[in-house]
Amino acid sequence: MDPAKGGITLKRLMQYSLLTLSLAVPAMGQSVSSAEAGLTVCLMNDAGVAEALEKEVERRVDVLLEDAAIQIRWLHGGDPARTAEERWACAHPEPMRVLIVHWMTTGKQALPGELGQAFLGEDGRGVIADVFLDLMERVTSEREVNLAQLLAHVTAHELGHLLLGANAHSAAGLMQAKLNEENLAKMAQGYFRFSREQDKKINEKVRAAGGVANERRGTAACPEKVVTRGRVNQAEAM
Helix, strand or coil: CCHHHCCEECEECCEEECCCCCCCCCCCCCCCCCCCEEEEEEEEECCCCCHHHHHHHHHHHHHHHHCCCEEEEEEECCCCCCCHHHHHHHHCCECCCEEEEEEECCCCCCCCCCCEEEEECCCCCCCEEEEEHHHHHHHHHHCCCCHHHHHHHHHHHHHHHHHHCCCCCCCCCCCCCEECHHHHHHHHHCCCCCCHHHHHHHHHHHHHCCCECCECCCCCCCCCCCCCCCCCCEEEEC
8 A cells, every 4th residue: 555646546447456444443323223134254364364363353344244234154264173064155155145255465366556356247246355465464564554453344345345236336434445544544443334325235135135143054055156256247346
């Protein structure tokens, strides 16, 4: 991230990179008056993030999605203690129900300044997002930015693209396409979140997909079509 250039610009045609931030204090008065919906996120920690930091990031992402009344069930792709049902879930992602987030050092398709990518199909639906740690670590070393906070916001931003669909960038808040000094300050103060409208839309879409908190059935049929990196029509980036 180069503040001298006014922040990180991530949007490009048919492929948008995503950068997210986590907040220290939940914003007040934003709760969505909707039934709680369940979402499974399979976290693939290919970057080797320490377990304590991993848990802290998960907690912060939970906070970022609590106003949307979303309860996340976190699974870990590399956990040898996974049950057969958990292995099945990570191998069979479903839009709005079971999503995969890869934390990796860098991405082969990433442009300079990109912190992540969410891969979407022609219908605006997707199940996979990549988050890149190399630039984030540089940002935290050069500025007073908490890595857990930044990684949580980037992860939440990427999930936001998978949950909100195409053209999810907004002029303000967590789904902005640029990360600059002002946004970093808002992130640290707890004011960088999804909008109330976005919270409502996320809740409605996850509930419509049949998400049930704390429950996933490993006997469900494998979806015929999911979006992978090898079958991408567009990606959302920040």
